[in-house]
Amino acid sequence: MTGEHTKRGSSGINGKRALPRRDVLALASAGAAATLPVFGRPARAAEPVKLGWVGPLSPPGGYAEGLLMKYASAMAADDINKQGGVLGRPIEILYQDTRGMAAEGTAAAERLCVQDKVAAIFGEFHSSVALAEMEVVHKYNVPFLACDVWSQEVTAKGYPQVFRNSITFPLLDVMIGDWIVAAGFKNAALLCEQDDIGLAWRKGVADVLTAHKTPFQLYTADPQATDFTAQVLRLKANNPPFDLFLVLYGEAGAYPMTRESHSLGFAPTANTALFVSGGEAVDPTFWKNVGKAGLWLICENVGLPKSAWNDKTKAFVAAFNAKYKTDPPGSAMEAYDAVWNLAEAIKNSGSTAPEAIIHGLETLHWVGTRGLYTYSTSKDPAWAYHQYMDAPESILQYNAQDQSSFDAPIVWPKKYATVPYLYKKPTA
Amino acid sequence: MRAPDILLSLLLAGLAAAFPFLVNAYWLHVMIIGMIYAIIAASWSLLAGFAGQFSFGHVAFVAIGGYTAGILAVSLHVPLPLGMLAGIVAAALIGAGVGWTCLRMSGPYLAIFTMAFSEVLRITIVTENEITGGPGGLNVPQLFHAQTDLPYYYLILALLVVSVVGMMLVLASRWGLFFRAIRENEQAAAAAGVKVTRFRILACAIASGVAGLAGGFYAPYIGILTPDVASQDQMGLVVAMAIVGGVETLPGVVAGAIAVEFMVEALRSYGQWRLVLFGLLLLLTMRFARNGLLAPGWLAIRRLAVLQGQRLIRGTAD
């Protein structure tokens, strides 16, 4: 087996059989590891339904979120296969690391569409990468269910192949902006990482705050930064003082910033609230990293709030906890439901053909861990096209250290709220 | 050129022309990316391997070429081919400037200076997002309106052949001799009458211009240009490609770049293990096959072919 692959793999590059022995060994291991199938194999009858997952699994991408989404996808495939698969065929997921880089996303999507001939692609975490992948799926007409990408461009482009089951910035920013106004904040500082996620988030929130005439100031910093002392001190010294500190950062930056902001007496304090956006505050090692600095911290949650959980949510949370010893964040629920969404779409339309899956998703009416899934076909506004319009989103504020995000009081929106107040000032 | 070389060149030309019809669209895409890297790695090799200036910021010129073409096309609606030409000129001019700036530097100082240049450029692209699109990327229009990558393939093939043959001609000329003289011993070269300043800058300008060409092609091909084209990771990849091919032969570097790109893609199905394996492979190659894998391999094959040929001739004579 190994020998054959080596021969085939190297025949394109002037044949290497005459190399010194050591080099042959190195190449053989490379070739064997690669199992380079240059020519596609013919399909067999009992073949599994292949789905492709794309997302970051290594730096500079958001590899932490990527890995959790990968775990959840694998669980979904297992659960579906235990029930006999779809159309009598098992589901198989092929995982592709895109590293948060557009060119990697293009190559990954090309591979999944052309080489692996997947029925559909799902996943991703970085909007800029999703936008590059979309061009490929559009070219080959392969359905793409985007999960944790929030840029409105993804659905606004209007590609019939592209769907999204996560929230998008217009939905999130409006919610955050409405809450800021309702809770009565007067001067906000927005600090985000200088990357596609941070900038898109910042623009959206800034637009909403401008519309509400709430004063705010914008700051950005290097996504790899971990020392925020100078920045936080500068914010603390600002005149007029900020009463809300809104942050969007990856885990590696958000945690030290939260600790620093707390220890320097900036936020969360009686004077200034701290809002950590982007999901870091509901991730597994949050409390371990921030300790008492996380008390009274505010964040959004894109999973279904506990008060609205159905049986599937309960079962998934329990299973995820048993397997990975941590609560699944909302993004993991998105990935889990995405596999189910695709399976349901295939089942309902009885085929894995692209048009059948697209039609199956457009007519989907299915309850998953994040509630009832339907995909809009309206293009008004443009980003609504193929968007899960009822994607759950809520704002929570911890009121105890080491609290599970599921048990934290929900302060916004009113339909999910579990406490009468909109914002609780830290005491002392 | 000796007979085996001519034979191989013909064989390769035929294979290159027929390649798109032998593989599916995915491997064609990989090949195109591999050839872009081949241009970058070959130009780096001219600078580092032949002219002795170990730059760790060469990818900055890929970014300059790409962003010049992209920004001109997006903001000023300049036709892409013109923008790509402007990108080459910009990269060569800035490359000459950097070459002039670090005339007195060598070894690790030069490597770190060029790395710093490329990092500062990358951070600037990230931060000035009103013009560059920032980390969200710059959407560059397509060069061809075709459903397949075929036109891109033949264009990059032509660009690769022209640039590599061009650089080989430069290296075979008196200029190439001067480059190597400066690499071996700058003082001695100067004493022998080589205009060290002029030729150091010239090597930088040529290599940077060629890198700019690769960037100018990359931008419309991928369609979205992000600042990480100038990241240190990319630089390391380019250097690794050149090393695997054997820095001292440009065709070897080209083969190395394409081989490494195919390997990196083939490792794709290994998820988070992919870069672990890639790092390990780089370590093993460096540790145990420092002169590269491909160029020595080709030499060995050629020796064997000549030997076989002689035996064959002797056999028929008997």
Added chain:
Amino acid sequence: MLDYFLIQSANGIVIGVIYALIATGLTIIFALLKIVNFAHGELYMMGGYFGYYVITLAGVPPLPAVVAAMAISFAFAVAIERGLLTPLYSPGMERKSDYGILITFGLAVFLRNIAIIIFGPFPLRPPSFFDGDLVLGGLIISYDRLVAAGGGLLILVLLIFFLNRTVWGQALNAVSQSRESASIVGINSERMYMFAFGLGGALAGGAGALVAPIYSLSPSMGLVPDTQAFVIVILGGLGSVSGSIIAGILLGLSENLFIAFLPDPNRGPSYANAFGLFIMMLVLLFRPTGIFGRHHAAME
């Protein structure tokens, strides 16, 4: 305003000491082996994780764990040196600096990515050295930062003492100046190379363990210190330990003041890393071997 300046400066110096600690390791490795260690930030990352597991698995208190992390980092670095760097010492080896850059670059890619698999992708944080903050008027510094800076200074003082006053230290210095003369007086230079790489790894690892409670540990944490350490060693002059210490503290200080006072607060922090790089490029323009650079440090 003066208060604000003083507070920002004090914090800048604390950060600068940690920078200095990382950079001295890099400069010692360069002085002896004449290579730029591109995996230095990854040794810093590994040291942090070593410390974390010594605390959580072996139950060692945080402060002694820093010492343990340095010891493990030393052994780890020596193993790397034995496995990957010995070709540098063979007399026939050409272009040592290229080999050094590439092999350490490959090592960095390998370590950064295998760390995600071994340690998990989410940040980990060991317990604090001491809980709480020091409050002096407007100045607030967490005890963790004070311990990191104090511990860093102590290590640096011990290092300078070691290099100048002990036989091994003087032997290191001798080999860094001339390998041939050192071997004439009977110093085994290869053993010194091994020791220098181990020492550099221990310093980086110690820095990683000291900052772990402040910054948390993540597999990609070595990326920024890597570039900053390059800036520092160039400013301080490759191979000069005292130069690195001074340059490290100065960089920490000036970066902080840059963020604190830049008129455009929106862009400031984005350019913070570029700021140090830019200063370094300027210095190199006028002194191609750094501020305190020794000329023999230029590559042969």
